[in-house]
Amino acid sequence: MTRPPGEPRRVAYLFLLPAFAVYAAFLLYPIGRAVQLSLYDWDGLTLGTWAGLDNYAAIIADGELRDAFGHALVLMFFYAALPLAIGLMLAAILNHAKVRGLGFFRTVVFLPQVVAMVVVAVAWRQVYSSDGSLNALLEAVGLGGLARGWLGDYTFALPAVGVVGTWFETGLVTVLMLAGMSKIPLELYEAARLDGAGAVREFFAVTLPSVRGEIAVALTLTVIAALRTFDLVYITTGGGPGNSTSVPSYEVYHRAFELGQVGSAAAIGVTLTLVIFVISFAINRFADRSVS
């Protein structure tokens, strides 16, 4: 870290104090308390009993919790991998061809980012419902046999939730990739052309390496979003059918406030926090190393 400008100043502490006080009371202290609570069996009402690391062991041993983390992995495909593939393609097209209406397209694909997730969930519930627009579309193209209540289906509920994530994240990733690609100097493309590279080789030889930093940022944001999915699951499926769409964040809420297993909920929350830190650290490490 480079040295910030300015001389040593004690008055800095006074400027930091108000922000730090709120931050410590409502974020640092609670995370400490979460670690403490995670070591107890507590129903939220009576006296808790010491449980040691049992709540953490349960994350591996308990099939339902293992499933919840497994579902988060599936969501990562839909929230991170798929939007990255689509976003790279769309951005490459937009950057390559001077299409008209670029501004409009960017406004439209980015729009899902600013709409409240509760509203998004209400909209997609309607799309997926048995008399909803997805089934209407399938019948219109002669695939009416596939129609079903998507969110109530054991096989399709999780992918259906995942597609909402794809819908939600693709715009963000596309705009991020566009920003990265617009910084690539034209000479690089001209050089590739002179070497006789086609569009595909040009993409892998010039475009992809140049946006490595943006890819790391996109993956960090979308992987974290996948791990933190809560509002969407709460509104659309409530973790069901069965527990086929339960995810860690939903389990935190479900256990703490519906099942009265506060210790277990805290342990899941702490684990989730650690997983998020490790993943974003790893992605950024990987990006740094491949740049140098």
Added chain:
Amino acid sequence: MISRAERLGNYAILSVFAVFALFPILTILQAAAGGGVEGFAQAWETGHFHTYLRTSLGVSAFVVVVSVTLSIMSGYAFGTMRFRGQNILFYLFLLGIMMPSEAIAVPLYFDLRTLGLTDTFWSVALPQVALSVAFGTFWMRAYFRSSSRAIVEAARIDGASVWRTLWQVLVPPARPAIVTLILLVFMWTWNEFLIPLIMVTSEGLRTAPLGLAFFQGQYTSDFALLAAGSVIVATPVVIFYLFLQRHFIRGLLQGAVRE
């Protein structure tokens, strides 16, 4: 040069994705329009959206004003001054940017309950101030570090106090960065769901997204009404987005780019 066929193909792909992005939103708009003005009036009165919006407005205004002011001050300290423990303190703030609110919401609920503070305005607003201050400190520090050091030095030679240097010399040219921060904090607070869900039990304190979630539980069959409620919840942020989208896009993209 690009061939005509390639150009048409490109437009086709882009159109498909534009339609995909707009489709669910249009579903809502169409249903809400189908319910007509009566649908909105019913959502507003029967659905109690007027009280939900009032709460959301109060919470958002409080979180924006307090967290942006505190962030400007802490970002100023980190960005222009040198002091012992600077790096450790800054990394502590960075933790909060990635911290999932799920992890802190559980202990916060039980501790605030002990203090008798759950189901109050403060239990909804203050945790969100803490979450926003983490990002805001990071954001304003980056801005102040890049702003000219010469200005700070000149102000000091002119005899301006540290306090005046911040508010009268540094803040006015920082307006674009501050506007971006205000918009982001407003959007996050307005759209937040988990914290009000956990903290609030009385109907008078429900925020707009929380109200919509409960409304949805009651009126599952009447989609026109539900759609009207959804439009009411989403509109304030979407309007800001349509007029100031540069700020939203820049903020959401740059905010993630760490040094």
